[in-house]
Amino acid sequence: MTHPEDTLIPVILSGGTGSRLWPVSREAHPKPFMRLPDGETLLQKTFLRAMRFSRSPEVMTITNREYYLKSKADYKAVLTEPITTSFLLEPFGRNTAPAITLAALKALANYGPEAILLVLPADHLIENTDAFDKQCAKAITLAKDNRMVTFGIMPTAPETGFGYIEFGDLYPAHTDCHQVRRFVEKPDAALANTLFQSSQYLWNAGMFCFKAGVLINELNHHAPQILQAARQCWEKSRAHPTDPYTFEFDPVSFAEQPDISIDYALMEKSQEIAVIACQFGWQDIGSWEAYKKLHPADSNGNTVLGDAILIDSQNNFIHSESRMVASIGVQNLAIIDTPDALLITHRDRTQDVKQVVQTLKEKSHQSYLMHRTVIRPWGSYTVLEEGHGFKIKRIVVKPEASLSLQMHHHRSEHWVVVEGTAQVLNGEQTILLNTNESTFVPVGTPHRLSNPGKTDLVIIEVQTGQYLGEDDIVRFEDTYGRVT
Structure with missing residues (x-):
C-alpha cells in the first residue's frame, strides 16, 4: 500500500456521449475521442494533465466498457513515461454519483481512506495547465483538511449551458478558496444574466478533489442508498481478462445504481464543500458553438473546417469531413456534414442538438450510434453500401494485428484483398492471400x-444474408479480451 500522504489518484470521467456534438460525436464514438485542431483528443489532453502529478501511483479512468480499447489506444499514443492506467468499466451509463463512489471504493481498498482523488471530466479543455496545477495544489491542501473541493470557473458571460455555484466567505489562509452557499441549476437567459452581474457566482466545472474516506463518510450520512448500492456492485466486480488493473462491473448490480449526479446526491447537501475560483482557460466543449471558438474566423466571421464556398454569407460555422459545402446568403448557421448525416442549425440553438439524437434513438436510426467508419483495436471498417440482404465494407487491418476467431449465424462473407497480404483461417484451412486474390466464408464457418x-x-468485404447486424458474431478467441 502506498504511503497515505504520497497518494493522489487522478480519476478521469469519460462516460458521456456528447449528444450536442452530433453528428461527429456518436454513441459508439463519443465526444472525448473527437480530435482538436492540434490533433489530440479531449481524452488525451485530460490524461496528459493527470500525468503531471508525480505522486500518482495510477491514473484511473471510469468509462463504458465499449470505449475501453479506444481509451487505451489514446493513452498509449501520448504516453511518454511509465504509469499504471486502470479502468472501471460500466456496462451502461449511470451518471456521476455511482461512478465517483465506485472510484472511491477502489481507492479505499488499494490505498486507504487518506488517498486523495482528483476527479476530472474528459470533455474539458484547459489552456493554462500551469495555472491549473496551482489550483489543484490548493484543492489538495483543502482535501487534506477533510474538505471536499469543487472547482468553480470565473464566468466571462451569461451562460445557460452550465450550472452555477454561489460562493461565500474565504477560508482563512486560502486565497481564492471559498465556502459554498448553494448550487444553482442551469438557468434560463434572464437568470444567467442576473447571476453574471452579481459577481458572487461561478460556473460549476464538475471537477472535484477529496479524500476517499471523507467522500465515503459523507455519502454514508447524506446518501446511504447510493453507497450501499455501490458497495454491492463493487463486491461483484471482476478483473478484466487481459488487464489486472481493470475491473468490469456486474450488469445486474450496476443496474441498481441510482441514475443521479454527484451534485444532486451529495454536494448540495454536505456542509464540507469548498470551492476554488479558477481562471485557467477552461472550456467545456459541449456544443458546436463552443467547438467553433477553438478555430479562427475569416473577415466575414465564418469559420470553415473542410471544403466550402461561401457567397454573401456571414458568421457561419461549417464543418465538412468529405464533401464540398456551398452557402449563399445565409448568416449565423452551423452546418456539420459527415458521410452519413447532415446537421443544419442556427448557432443560437446548438444546445438543442441533443433533441435530434433523442429522436433518432426513439426511431432506432443507426446514425445516433455509429459512423460509417468504425474504429476497432485491430484497425477500422467503413460501410460503403448496404441494402436488403447485402452490405459492403472496406476493412483496414493494422500491421501484425488480427481480428478475433469468430463465426456468424446469419451471414456469409466474401473477402477481396486490395492492398497488402492477408492470412486467413477459413474453417480447417489456413491460406495467404495477396492483392486481387479472394476467399469465401460460408455461414457458420469459424474464421x-x-x-x-x-x-x-486493406480488403473489401461483401456480406450476404437475411440479417447483417454487428451483433451476429460469436467469438472463440480474441487478442483484446472480447470473448464473453
Missing part, C-alpha cells in the same frame, strides 16, 4: 483475418 505484414492490409 479469422490477420495481417502478417508491415503495412496496412
Whole structure:
C-alpha cells in the first residue's frame, strides 16, 4: 500500500456521449475521442494533465466498457513515461454519483481512506495547465483538511449551458478558496444574466478533489442508498481478462445504481464543500458553438473546417469531413456534414442538438450510434453500401494485428484483398492471400483475418444474408479480451 500522504489518484470521467456534438460525436464514438485542431483528443489532453502529478501511483479512468480499447489506444499514443492506467468499466451509463463512489471504493481498498482523488471530466479543455496545477495544489491542501473541493470557473458571460455555484466567505489562509452557499441549476437567459452581474457566482466545472474516506463518510450520512448500492456492485466486480488493473462491473448490480449526479446526491447537501475560483482557460466543449471558438474566423466571421464556398454569407460555422459545402446568403448557421448525416442549425440553438439524437434513438436510426467508419483495436471498417440482404465494407487491418476467431449465424462473407497480404483461417484451412486474390466464408464457418505484414492490409468485404447486424458474431478467441 502506498504511503497515505504520497497518494493522489487522478480519476478521469469519460462516460458521456456528447449528444450536442452530433453528428461527429456518436454513441459508439463519443465526444472525448473527437480530435482538436492540434490533433489530440479531449481524452488525451485530460490524461496528459493527470500525468503531471508525480505522486500518482495510477491514473484511473471510469468509462463504458465499449470505449475501453479506444481509451487505451489514446493513452498509449501520448504516453511518454511509465504509469499504471486502470479502468472501471460500466456496462451502461449511470451518471456521476455511482461512478465517483465506485472510484472511491477502489481507492479505499488499494490505498486507504487518506488517498486523495482528483476527479476530472474528459470533455474539458484547459489552456493554462500551469495555472491549473496551482489550483489543484490548493484543492489538495483543502482535501487534506477533510474538505471536499469543487472547482468553480470565473464566468466571462451569461451562460445557460452550465450550472452555477454561489460562493461565500474565504477560508482563512486560502486565497481564492471559498465556502459554498448553494448550487444553482442551469438557468434560463434572464437568470444567467442576473447571476453574471452579481459577481458572487461561478460556473460549476464538475471537477472535484477529496479524500476517499471523507467522500465515503459523507455519502454514508447524506446518501446511504447510493453507497450501499455501490458497495454491492463493487463486491461483484471482476478483473478484466487481459488487464489486472481493470475491473468490469456486474450488469445486474450496476443496474441498481441510482441514475443521479454527484451534485444532486451529495454536494448540495454536505456542509464540507469548498470551492476554488479558477481562471485557467477552461472550456467545456459541449456544443458546436463552443467547438467553433477553438478555430479562427475569416473577415466575414465564418469559420470553415473542410471544403466550402461561401457567397454573401456571414458568421457561419461549417464543418465538412468529405464533401464540398456551398452557402449563399445565409448568416449565423452551423452546418456539420459527415458521410452519413447532415446537421443544419442556427448557432443560437446548438444546445438543442441533443433533441435530434433523442429522436433518432426513439426511431432506432443507426446514425445516433455509429459512423460509417468504425474504429476497432485491430484497425477500422467503413460501410460503403448496404441494402436488403447485402452490405459492403472496406476493412483496414493494422500491421501484425488480427481480428478475433469468430463465426456468424446469419451471414456469409466474401473477402477481396486490395492492398497488402492477408492470412486467413477459413474453417480447417489456413491460406495467404495477396492483392486481387479472394476467399469465401460460408455461414457458420469459424474464421479469422490477420495481417502478417508491415503495412496496412486493406480488403473489401461483401456480406450476404437475411440479417447483417454487428451483433451476429460469436467469438472463440480474441487478442483484446472480447470473448464473453
